[in-house]
Amino acid sequence: MIGDIENLRIHFYGVQGSGSIFPLKEERDDIRMNSDLDLLEKVFSKLQDKTSANNTLDCSLEEILDGPLTKDSLKRFRDSLAPQEPTIFGGWTTCFRLETSDGYDIVIDCGSGFRLCAQDLDIKWRDQEQRTLYILGTHAHFDHTEGFDQSNVCFDPRNHIHFFANRSYLTSLDRHLGIFSHQANRNDEGRPTPLNYEMMPASFESTEIRDTVNDGAEPNQMVSQYHDLGEPIQIGKTTIQPFSVFHPDPCLGYRIEHNGKVFVFCTDHELRRGDNPDFPLQVASLEAEQRLIEQAMNADVLYRDGQFLRAEYDAKKPLGGAIGVPRKDWGHSCIEDVVDMAIKANVGRTYIGHHDPSRSWSELIKIDADLAKQSEQAGLHFEMAKAETIIDL
Numbered sequence: 001m002i003g004d005i006e007n008l009r010i011h012f013y014g015v016q017g018s019g020s021i022f023p024l025k026e027e028r029d030d031i032r033m034n035s036d037l038d039l040l041e042k043v044f045s046k047l048q049d050k051t052s053a054n055n056t057l058d059c060s061l062e063e064i065l066d067g068p069l070t071k072d073s074l075k076r077f078r079d080s081l082a083p084q085e086p087t088i089f090g091g092w093t094t095c096f097r098l099e100t101s102d103g104y105d106i107v108i109d110c111g112s113g114f115r116l117c118a119q120d121l122d123i124k125w126r127d128q129e130q131r132t133l134y135i136l137g138t139h140a141h142f143d144h145t146e147g148f149d150q151s152n153v154c155f156d157p158r159n160h161i162h163f164f165a166n167r168s169y170l171t172s173l174d175r176h177l178g179i180f181s182h183q184a185n186r187n188d189e190g191r192p193t194p195l196n197y198e199m200m201p202a203s204f205e206s207t208e209i210r211d212t213v214n215d216g217a218e219p220n221q222m223v224s225q226y227h228d229l230g231e232p233i234q235i236g237k238t239t240i241q242p243f244s245v246f247h248p249d250p251c252l253g254y255r256i257e258h259n260g261k262v263f264v265f266c267t268d269h270e271l272r273r274g275d276n277p278d279f280p281l282q283v284a285s286l287e288a289e290q291r292l293i294e295q296a297m298n299a300d301v302l303y304r305d306g307q308f309l310r311a312e313y314d315a316k317k318p319l320g321g322a323i324g325v326p327r328k329d330w331g332h333s334c335i336e337d338v339v340d341m342a343i344k345a346n347v348g349r350t351y352i353g354h355h356d357p358s359r360s361w362s363e364l365i366k367i368d369a370d371l372a373k374q375s376e377q378a379g380l381h382f383e384m385a386k387a388e389t390i391i392d393l
């Protein structure tokens with residue numbers, strides 16, 4: 001049972017990029033094998049302690065198990081050995097939730113992990129009549145919106161859901177569901193969902209984040225109000241600064257601060273590795289990277305997209321296929337670059353996510369182990385993000 005929230009509690013529900021995955025049988029077998037071997041090693045070294053000089057066991061089974069052989073005594077014996085937890089990366093696409101010390105729930109993105117997030121909210125809000133959920137959207141791609149209409153929160157009339165996002169994120173949710181405009185293209189062929197706002201009794205509100213200084217506030221029937229990109233959003237004691245990152249679809253990152261604790265969220269951002277420094281996309285990418293470094297400077301925790309290894313990005317090494325495929329302009333960064341950036345910005349703990357759906361769990365485990373070594377060298381913490389992680393700041 002987790003205690004009170006001191007400042008911010010960050011829940012990782014979905015850290016998978018581009019599409020949900022479930023590990024293959026060989027990968028599950030691999031994970032099980034590693035756990036079994038770890039446990040057996042601990043059992044046999046315990047037995048070793050109880051052998052006599054001529055190398056034979058010197059005690060009864062009851063003595064080892066501290067009682068007769070039952071499920072309970074086996075469980076106690078197992079727990080006493082502190083077996084290693086299998087490393088589970090989770091297979092759901094992007095969704096995070098922040099619980100604040102002053103009682104707010106703030107979700108970032110509604111990938112397929114949002115379904116699990118909504119289940120947790122159901123439990124937390126069980127007896128609550130007034131329920132407001134704030135959702136910060138990053139961008140319109142499917143892996144950041146796909147879980148929205150699968151979640152319970154849409155179907156409870158007591159729930160009010162207030163989105164802060166750019167125009168394309170709001171449009172992606174409204175186009176077929178009509179949750180903001182109350183107009184849905186129900187007769188379109190090829191709609192991605194059978195649902196629409198009439199089946200969703202929760203109420204929905206939208207604040208569009210845009211550069212109102214330079215681009216103005218272009219009227220739109222699905223937008224309840226506008227918020228300028230350069231201004232922080234205030235939710236209770238939490239201050240949220242949105243900023244633009246570099247991705248094929250306009251995408252936002254967020255710097256979230258509460259009582260001096262800082263969490264920076266940056267999914268789907270590419271530090272572009274082009275040859276021509278004057279090429280407009282290269283310039284835009286470097287500018288966005290610089291913005292990110294400024295926002296992340298001395299942050300406590302950073303979550304950032306690192307979908308590829310550098311050799312995979314450059315097509316020198318295949319990822320999930322027979323041949324290497326260049327990943328330039330796919331909108332995602334390299335793990336090595338995320339580490340460099342986190343060192344530059346002196347970030348306390350960096351979680352690298354948006355895992356490529358073709359990357360196996362065993363590869364993730366290997367990269368994670370490499371990052372643990374680099375963490376020691378740098379005196380900072382780098383880790384491959386894992387679903388179900390909970391961080392208290």
Ligand SMILES: [Zn+2]
Pocket residue numbers: 017018141143144268354
């Ligand atoms: Zn994505």
Ligand SMILES: [Zn+2]
Pocket residue numbers: 139141247249268331
């Ligand atoms: Zn994307």
